Amino acid sequence: MNKIKRFFTDKRLIYGSGSAAMTAGFIAVMVLVNIIVGVLSDKFTLKIDLTENRIYKLSNETVSIVKAVSSPVRIILFETDGGSNPRNKEILERYTALNKNLNLSIVDPVKNPVEANKYKSKAEGGITNGTIVVDNGTRFKVIPAEELNVYNQQIGALEYITTESKITSALLSLSKSADMKVAFSTDHGETPMSSLEAALLDDNIVSEKVTTLTEGFSENYDMYIIVSPKTDFTAEEIDSLDNYLKAGKNAQIYFGADTPKLPRLESYLYDMGISVGEDVIVETDSRRIVYNTPYCFVPVIKEHAATKPYTDNRLNVVTYLTRTVKPLWSERDLILLETLLESSDKSRSGADESVNGPFPLCVMATRSIDSGVKSRVLVMGSAEFLDETFSTANKDFILGSISWQIDDTSVLSILPKNVLGTPLELTLRDFQLWQLVLIVFVPITVLMFGLATWMRRRHL
Template sequence: MNKLKKLLKSNKLKYGTPAIVLTAIIVVIVIVLNVVLVFLDTVWPMTYDMTSNKLYEISDETKEYLKTLDTDVTITIVTPENKFNDTLVEIMKKYDSLSDHVTFRSLDIALNPQFAEKFKDETIYSNSIIIESDKRSKILNEYDLFLYITDETNTSGKNALKAEQKLTSSIMYVASDTIPKLAVISGHQEDEAARLESLAEYNSFIVEQVDLTKDELTDDYTMVVIVNPKKDFTPAELDKLDRYFDKGESGAMVFLSPAVPDLPNLEAYLREWGIAVNDDVVLEPRQFIMSQTNVVASFGDSKLFDSLANSTVMVPSSRSIERLFEKNDTHRTETILSSSRDSYSKSAEGDVTTNPGKVAGDPTGPFNLGVRSIKYLTNDQGQSINSAIYVIGSSGFCGADMIDASNLANIDALAIMLNSLKGQADLIYVAPKYYEDTLLSLNQSQVQTYFIAFVIAIPAVFMLIAFVVYHRRRHL
């Protein structure tokens, strides 16, 4: 009993009890705070993207589109969330949180046979992502949401994240009342455009081959592609093109490399739009990749490619293009791709590979490599329904090598052109976000702030606390 009384009156108990109580209170506060933060995070995700190019953030363009979305869209993965790619799950949840009309869920199709029955004619994998509305559906796989690159050891790895690009275009596809169609013109010994067709399908086009000698360009086509025809178009075919453009909100992408022979009818038709193609090849003494004919292009006076200002677009083996006028009563022309003022051109009939050097008499740049011509049109209500033609002096610009090159933005430029001609006001394009092996970028002011906070202030606080505790215990 005496020992107990002594213990109760001891300085250790007298000064130690508050410390124990304080410690217990702090532990309880930390636990409660942790529970509250976990709960809040489930309602309002509080992650912060510190990557330099905001890999995991949703763009303002997508956010604005989601605000206007009035069709219910469901994003379903058929694997438990904890077994799916964490980054993709987080991004899909952001879509859910940004719109009352988008729902993200994880569903076990083995336990939901009715759901599986809806897609019995489709192939669904464990990494599939199903995006659906009451209008239509689209099935993606995890690998669709990344760009991959193969290195010199033949090892393939993720090079860029294109989740937002793919998810947003898929939501627009399933929510849209109408789906745009693209006509790939055939019948003139055109080059194949398989990779460009795949890109169009990726951007929610329905792609069809059209032979103008027997087919019409019906009103549901919003885009035409012509790649390196070797035979000329007949007047009747050009009349069909004319009717197609005159309906409004119609576009065409025409690729004519130096190897294309003279096409008097087609060239005369393009001249009506203010565009003339020259029989030459453009070379660059400085702004090129591997070969002087692989021109690294500038973006001219058009604002079309403003979003690609810091990107590299290559125009291989291109002829030059003239703008016959800037503007008249019916048309307006713009340069969308150009070479530098140091560039020069040579006749397409010469051998530029063995004799690429500039000689006296070679025309000097800058040259137009890509031109857009816009035809002014209005509907009965006086609203603008302009049509447009893009003419590029290179067929390689839309080739697989250019589209698949991870260090080039040709795929982005083509997607922008495709989307700009769909005739829909709400179309957006989100470029892939490339992974970078870089350190966290901080300016000098931030470095000083973090140094003071983490190297001086926080250690000083702990040292002060330690000194107070040590001083008090010495006097117990």
């Protein structure tokens, strides 16, 4: 009995249990305070975006698109342990704060391969760290990490974040109804475009390979795409094409360097005001040359509704083995001709080296039909422009122009956010000076003070 009494009156037990209870209580209060602040912070976004270009501020365009989302959309950010990118997560959280239909999940593709495999079919490089998937339950878009963060390879630093433009266009694309149909003509040795077909499907645009030789141009399709035909179109086909376009439909025609002379097709385009040259453009401006060949270069993108994201955001496309496509007038017979791409003023014509650029390379013809309907024809002097190996931006350029031609869809022009800013203007001499001051002089001065103190006090 005494033992029990002693146990309960032991000072260590009394103080110890009191102290343990107080510790637990104190920690619980601190955790609770953090949870409350965390919840309030999520609800009222108690965060300040201090970045120079306000990289977390969503544009008005994004806000209106996100607010219009009426059915559940899951945004999945794939992140491996230790490989997280706080910037992408922060931007995505701002999306989900705008609309309750948007839900953000963070999934580790290594720990959860089942989830990652669900989206593998549309991820060329696989689902890796940083990949984002936007899934509306019936369709999904995969955005690879390398398209979200653009690094400056020269200095190895992150330069642009395109997360907002990519996520918003994915949401826009998923919201489109699948009522656009595109046909690829096949009877003239046209180059097959399976990657473009896949990209169209990914953008909710149905495409089919069709014969025009026997069936002509059908108004069931919103657009015909003709890629580098090797034989000419028949007179009947040209008539059918003319009727098709006059019905307010659209076309894209790509001429390759190996496309032979096609008198009927070229003559038809000539009547429309577009002249296709036979020369291949040679670029001499080294800043525009790609893959060390003057035939492969970055053209100048002209301002146009269909090129807005490129001109606004200073994005580039790459063209290869490109012929001139010249507009013969600007506006005549209800046909408006606009150049979308041209070579630089330092480019030369392969056929006549004495002739200098710029040369028009891609022209959009817009014909006004009765009752406000418009028919649009894009003619491009390079079939290789469609080759996905050159630039992913080319693919977006084509998809953007197709959407714009078919239904006037305003092309998104959300700026990629620059995180790097303008570089410091530092000479080598300045660098060497600061190297000496900051790495040698400052630390050694401090250490010398320490040494002097130690010397002075060691005999105390």
